[in-house]
Amino acid sequence: MRALVMIEPSDGPDRTQVDKVDEPVPGPGQLTVEVAHAGINFIDVMARRGDPGYASGWPYVPGLEVAGTVRSLGAGNTGFSVGQPVAAFTRGGGLAEVAVAESALVVPLPGGVSTAVASAAPLMLSTALLLLTDIGRFRPGDTVLMHSASGGVGGAVARFVPALGGGRRIGVVGRPDKVDAARAAGWDTVLVRGPELAGAVRSAARDGVDLVLDPSGTTMLDVDLAVAAPTGRIVLFGNAGGGTPEPLPPAGRLIGGNLAIGGFSMSSLTAAAPASAADALRRVLDLVADRALDVEVTEIDSLDGVAAVHQRLAEGQGSGKYVVSVAA
Template identity: 35%
Template sequence: MRAVRCNEHGLPATLAIETLPDLHPEAGELVIDVKAASVNFPDVLIIQNKYQFKPPLPFTPGAEFAGVVRAVGAGVAGFAPGMRVAAYTAHGAFAEQARVNAADVIALPDNLDFSAAAAFMLAYGTSYHALVDRGALQPGDTLLVLGAAGGVGLAAIQIGKLVGARVIAAASSVEKLAFCREHGADEVIDYAHEDLRERIKTLTGGNGPDVIFDPVGGAYAEPAFRSIGWRGRYLVVGFANGEIPKLPLNLALLKGASVVGVFWGHHMKHEHALAEQEFAALIEWIKTGKLRPVITKRYTLDQTPQALDDMMNRRVTGKIVIEM
């Protein structure tokens, strides 16, 4: 089988495409023929040794994928060769075959194609967990999404609207904000050219948002947090900007606000039963046509380094996938 390999830590151009032996499952595992794999910002970090999880070299990057079960290991129930599935794995998805724990695999509905399935586990799982579980988002709440044109940002817009929130999308260009409006945002903020705090104040009548979804970090975190409403929930989803902000915690006291961490990977590990319930809710939305992951660009396996470079340099919006 062919696979993308990270033989040394570095930028996407250092990755290689290699031919490796076919995979075989251990007990409790599945081997899956990968049909599509999604590209996420942590993939850019992990190949540079900048992510929380640090696999030993050499390794194959890629955290989520969809495909067809090839082989089933001892002790695995509920899966059989030929089944259509999606899976989350910390690494290993950018390859023609992937080996994964059966607990990290879900069966797919027939009306969800492989590319869309590959694109929903991490981004939509993270956003649902963040907004519904950690953020307690309610109908009628105002939700502010930073980095709204990215994969998790777009998922947060879609899920926020399905919950019944009023969604304000913040991004860095007119084109990105038009993309956010196209997919459900009620209001938008161009934080590259507008004063973020003043615009939030105007759009919320001075009350501030109930929930702030922040996968970016960096310079916009503090003004957003200073704008949060009474009993607001600030969801710390990630640091795509590369800078971990120092939030003024006295504001948490003055506004009765909460700073809430969101780490979907550990949620999957430590609260697997709850994560399965969340996926069931997402799958039901997909089955009924209420939710559809948005794929904005598709690459081949050989183009994986370019896909990661495009992600790193923010040349793409929404979700991008590698198709085998």
């Protein structure tokens, strides 16, 4: 079968190629998916550059979310049938014509949901939902601040806020040329990251921000703390810049400010609590099927175009959510 293969760590696309690899065989409690569409994510870039913990070994086939049909079932797997439309989390290997997944992380695809949209649901949409609800404790009327607001998760968060009761949406982008994309995604106010960011946020939200969602590790944490309202929540859910995150602030600063800092990792959740991850995916797909959530994706027409998208994301040039049509 064809798959996207990263030969060894690299900061560029020079060590990524589409190649023939062996088709995976499902073990007990697993199944394989004939992939129609797969999601493309910045986490693939983190694996490509060799960040610890993102690639299981080299060469490496990336890809953590897929949609398609069940191709084969491992021993003892009675919950699915061959040919059934599904969406799934994978532990790598999703950017291929066939991917293996744990059955506990596979969800039937509701009628009316395309595989292109469904392939964006396991990581992007489920992460956005959990950041707001289970982790961030969003309440209708809250002011939400999102770093990397023009990206896939940022756009999904902007769309979830109205679906969850509404609130003020403030998006932060890294460059002025991303402002329009963030506004198009639904952010009410869009600010460009810079030395005056904290003051600009305070001008836009004079009572402070109730919920800050930050994928940049700890590089923006001083700003997050400066703009958070009393009883505000800050959720760190990535380390996009790489490197070692700085220590968190002293307990006294959090206690004195009535602030909470939480963390979130979808990959860790799928390992430690797969039922919670699958439940979030199911909730998201139902919202899409019921037309309560509108999702836009940019579709790449083959695996051959994925390396260029990875490079676009690595250079901060990407906007929105990218998925790839994989079906042969």
